[in-house]
Amino acid sequence: xxxxxxxxxxxxxxxxxxxxxxxxxxxxxxxxxxxxxxxxxxxxxxxxxxxxxxxxxxxxxxxxxxxxxxxxxxxxxxxxxxxxxxxxxxxxxxxxxxxxxxxxxxxxxxxxxxxxxxxxxxxxxxxxxxxxxxxxxxxxxxxxxxxxxxxxxxxxxxxxxxxxxxxxxxxxxxxxxxxxxxxxxxxxxxxxxxxxxxxxxxxxxxxxxxxxxxxxxxxxxxxxxxxxxxxxxxxxxxxxxxxxxxxxxxxxxxxxxxxxxxxxxxxxxxxxxxxxxxxxxxxxxxxxxxxxxxxxxxxxxxxxxxxxxxxxxxxxxxxxxxxxxxxxxxxxxxxxxxxxxxxxxxxxxxxxxxxxxxxxxxxxxxxxxxxxxxxxxxxxxxxxxxxxxxxxxxxxxxxxxxxxxxxxxxxxxxxxxxxxxxxxx
Amino acid sequence: xxxxxxxxxxxxxxxxxxxxxxxxxxxxxxxxxxxxxxxxxxxxxxxxxxxxxxxxxxxxxxxxxxxxxxxxxxxxxxxxxxxxxxxxxxxxxxxxxxxxxxxxxxxxxxxxxxxxxxxxxxxxxxxxxxxxxxxxxxxxxxxxxxxxxxxxxxxxxxxxxxxxxxxxxxxxxxxxxxxxxxxxxxxxxxxxxxxxxxxxxxxxxxxxxxxxxxxxxxxxxxxxxx
Numbered sequence: 001x002x003x004x005x006x007x008x009x010x011x012x013x014x015x016x017x018x019x020x021x022x023x024x025x026x027x028x029x030x031x032x033x034x035x036x037x038x039x040x041x042x043x044x045x046x047x048x049x050x051x052x053x054x055x056x057x058x059x060x061x062x063x064x065x066x067x068x069x070x071x072x073x074x075x076x077x078x079x080x081x082x083x084x085x086x087x088x089x090x091x092x093x094x095x096x097x098x099x100x101x102x103x104x105x106x107x108x109x110x111x112x113x114x115x116x117x118x119x120x121x122x123x124x125x126x127x128x129x130x131x132x133x134x135x136x137x138x139x140x141x142x143x144x145x146x147x148x149x150x151x152x153x154x155x156x157x158x159x160x161x162x163x164x165x166x167x168x169x170x171x172x173x174x175x176x177x178x179x180x181x182x183x184x185x186x187x188x189x190x191x192x193x194x195x196x197x198x199x200x201x202x203x204x205x206x207x208x209x210x211x212x213x214x215x216x217x218x219x220x221x222x223x224x225x226x227x228x229x230x231x232x233x234x235x236x237x238x239x240x241x242x243x244x245x246x247x248x249x250x251x252x253x254x255x256x257x258x259x260x261x262x263x264x265x266x267x268x269x270x271x272x273x274x275x276x277x278x279x280x281x282x283x284x285x286x287x288x289x290x291x292x293x294x295x296x297x298x299x300x301x302x303x304x305x306x307x308x309x310x311x312x313x314x315x316x317x318x319x320x321x322x323x324x325x326x327x328x329x330x331x332x333x334x335x336x337x338x339x340x341x342x343x344x345x346x347x348x349x350x351x352x353x354x355x356x357x358x359x360x361x362x363x364x365x366x367x368x369x370x371x372x373x374x375x376x377x378x379x380x381x382x383x384x385x386x387x388x389x390x391x392x393x394x395x396x397x398x399x400x401x402x403x404x405x406x407x408x409x410x411x412x413x414x415x416x417x418x419x420x421x422x423x424x425x
Numbered sequence: 426x427x428x429x430x431x432x433x434x435x436x437x438x439x440x441x442x443x444x445x446x447x448x449x450x451x452x453x454x455x456x457x458x459x460x461x462x463x464x465x466x467x468x469x470x471x472x473x474x475x476x477x478x479x480x481x482x483x484x485x486x487x488x489x490x491x492x493x494x495x496x497x498x499x500x501x502x503x504x505x506x507x508x509x510x511x512x513x514x515x516x517x518x519x520x521x522x523x524x525x526x527x528x529x530x531x532x533x534x535x536x537x538x539x540x541x542x543x544x545x546x547x548x549x550x551x552x553x554x555x556x557x558x559x560x561x562x563x564x565x566x567x568x569x570x571x572x573x574x575x576x577x578x579x580x581x582x583x584x585x586x587x588x589x590x591x592x593x594x595x596x597x598x599x600x601x602x603x604x605x606x607x608x609x610x611x612x613x614x615x616x617x618x619x620x621x622x623x624x625x626x627x628x629x630x631x632x633x634x635x636x637x638x639x640x641x642x643x644x645x646x647x648x649x650x651x
Contacts, residue, residue: 166448303548380637
């Protein structure tokens with residue numbers, strides 16, 4: 001049992017508050033040094049008015065953070081009765097100790113209105129005790145800040161541990177396994193020679209025509225693979241399309257240029273283009289200068305590509321990958337230059353811009369289907385069929401959900417009224 | 426082996442990432458951060474390849490393409506100038522805390538604040554004009570779908586600002602929010618439904634694409650089939 005003393009002089013009036021705290025010593029603290037706090041609040045801190053000590057939070061709980069790799073404990077509490085937005089409380093301090101009677105040190109601070117924090121600095125298997133206090137920060141006439149703290153509410157022991165399965169993702173795992181099984185089944189089925197029907201995708205059908213147009217006009221084809229790195233699946237899809245475009249460009253003997261935003265994408269794209277030119281039987285036509293790095297900066301890249309478009313006036317421009325704000329800057333410039341433009345991205349927020357500015361747009365999943373669609377490789381086409389099974393499942397679930405929600409809504413209101421009407425009459 | 430090793434790395438990394446999404450326990454839980462560190466290291470080295478490529482292409486433009494010469498010269502001069510300013514600051518700050526002196530150096534900060542930031546802001550601000558020109562083309566009522574888009578756009582734009590409600594209120598003498606409510610309805614229901622349909626398709630596309638990469642069916646990113 002430890003006591004804390006707070007005293008202040010206010011025009012002859014002396015305020016003395018003494019608190020009994022069951023677990024550890026609490027102090028009025030400078031916000032700059034939460035762990036090495038002074039023992040008492042300076043008198044100047046309370047020189048103009050003497051704020052009341054905040055009421056303590058209640059119901060403190062400390063539990064192992066669920067579904068994680070260990071090393072963290074969640075601490076939650078019920079708000080202090082004075083935590084009502086009236087500036088009677090500045091926030092909460094969370095302290096931790098390895099024993100209920102040991103020294104508690106500050107491990108976290110939460111703002112007014114908060115009801116939990118996560119302590120990410122625990123060792124799995126060790127017991128930890130926590131205390132939470134509400135505090136009010138005050139500033140004296142000299143500008144020095146001090147804190148008044150409430151009585152502590154304590155909880156514990158709690159022990160962190162790593163989990164073997166993230167239970168929040170159970171449903172996701174079931175869907176992933178089911179859809180993956182469907183994809184694998186159709187890949188196997190297509191491999192055994194079963195014909196796979198894939199609907200026509202206008203944007204991909206237009207690739208040959210677009211490269212052909214550049215050939216007829218004697219101008220270059222420009223390929224822009226987005227601004228994300230190779231760890232983004234959209235970039236992988238974009239590079240796959242680049243392979244097909246490069247093969248066509250090699251066959252038609254049309255110049256293809258690909259300015260890059262990421263060095264790793266440049267290296268990969270060069271390899272893909274080199275292979276494509278070799279497949280087309282024209283390995284000598286390929287040069288590393290066709291695929292070059294510009295800058296990693298988003299708008300610097302947009303400026304460079306805009307410059308290339310306006311100076312060289314390419315006949316055809318492909319935008320395939322992950323795009324952000326630069327999407328419209330690039331595609332509107334291409335539009336102004338009179339190029340035929342084919343875009344594809346899985347960024348829903350950029351799709352309207354591409355639809356408005358480009359001749360053809362691959363919407364979301366069509367970008368990922370492009371490689372399979374253009375290669376016509378049976379196993380890849382089979383994976384698209386498996387994807388369709390996933391869509392059918394989601395469609396059915398949405399229909400069931402909408403029906404249930406509608407029936408539930410009706411039973412709550414309209415159906416209830418009808419039932420009442422029938423009962424009365 | 427030129428094909429097999431990248432395929433094995435892709436398959437192992439893909440499977441470990443997929444498993445770590447569901448199993449947080451060691452070693453899977455750590456895998457994501459370990460691979461993330463590796464990616465950062467590889468990216469840091471790859472940037473040198475990028476800079477070499479930029480210098481090589483720019484020098485060739487200077488020597489062989491007269492119409493590209495001014496732009497290539499600007500690129501080389503600014504690249505070298507920025508590197509020199511940064512290195513100079515680093516050398517000058519060797520006796521101090523390097524990063525502090527690096528940030529505080531006049532030349533490097535000047536380049537960042539008065540060249541880089543203003544040029545970036547200029548490019549971003551051009552977007553406003555492009556939005557206007559793209560919207561003008563998109564909202565032309567050429568067919569049924571474009572007409573629907575025009576009508577929806579008209580009500581959403583009118584409802585997002587208080588103009589329509591204010592005009593109707595001034596005519597009827599009653600405060601109303603009918604246009605903003607209708608704009609909200611368009612955004613919350615037809616728009617959200619369309620966006621979610623696209624996002625479900627994207628999620629399935631990513632899953633299918635990832636499986637193709639992990640299983641080695643999709644090999645375009647490592648140069649193709651041969």
